[in-house]
Amino acid sequence: MTALVLVLAAGGVIGLALGALGGGGSVLAVPALIYLLGFTPTAAGTASLIIVAATSATALSAHARAGNVRWRTGILFASAGLVPAMLGGVLARHLPASLLTGAFALTAALAALRMLRPSGYGPDDPPVRPVQAAGAGAGLGAVTGVLGVGGGFLAVPALVNVLGLRMRVAVGTSLLVITLNSLAALLARAGSAETLNWATLGPFAGAAVLGAWDGKRLAEKVSAGTLRRIFACVLLTVAAFMLIDVLIV
Structure with missing residues (x-):
């Protein structure tokens, strides 16, 4: 009962983060699966991709109905990352668990610090810049594949600061990027999905999907700046815990 x-x-917290911020679900899912539910880092990466893909697709539909998805930008951004995501997924199978955990913690910490920095959001979305979108998308895809993250916690800052999208549009568009990147990374990890604990993974994903709907409503009531600061603090706490764990071991 306690485990359930x-x-x-x-799952609810992860869905809430994805629905409200357009990212961050996998950054919380991986440590939750490892430290609360006993998954190995590799299995946690695969499981988190399944959870995040399902949750992001659900949240994407809600943001699309609100007109907050730039489809052309998101598809271009994600397409550039598909091959790096698949290659990263293959590479992840051959990396030691401690390296994956440490790299994940450092990535989460850097993302949190970036989210705490103030950013200016223009009143209008600029036209798509193919070179910048492709470059940022390729880098994000590689991180997605290796670390088993959807990439939204990095995609939102990239869409805002590199491509100049407004925060709400960046959140909606990032969900498209996360969904496509997660599915690509899962293809490379398909063999490892058979060993997952589906009795645990099923309820986890279900709770995340429901949480995503609440996250969308929360995003409409709370300022984006407040949400970013709260989530950044959570990220820093998680990153510190994981780094300490790696260093002690």
């Missing part, structure tokens, strides 16, 4: 409560609570 943990699964549902963790």
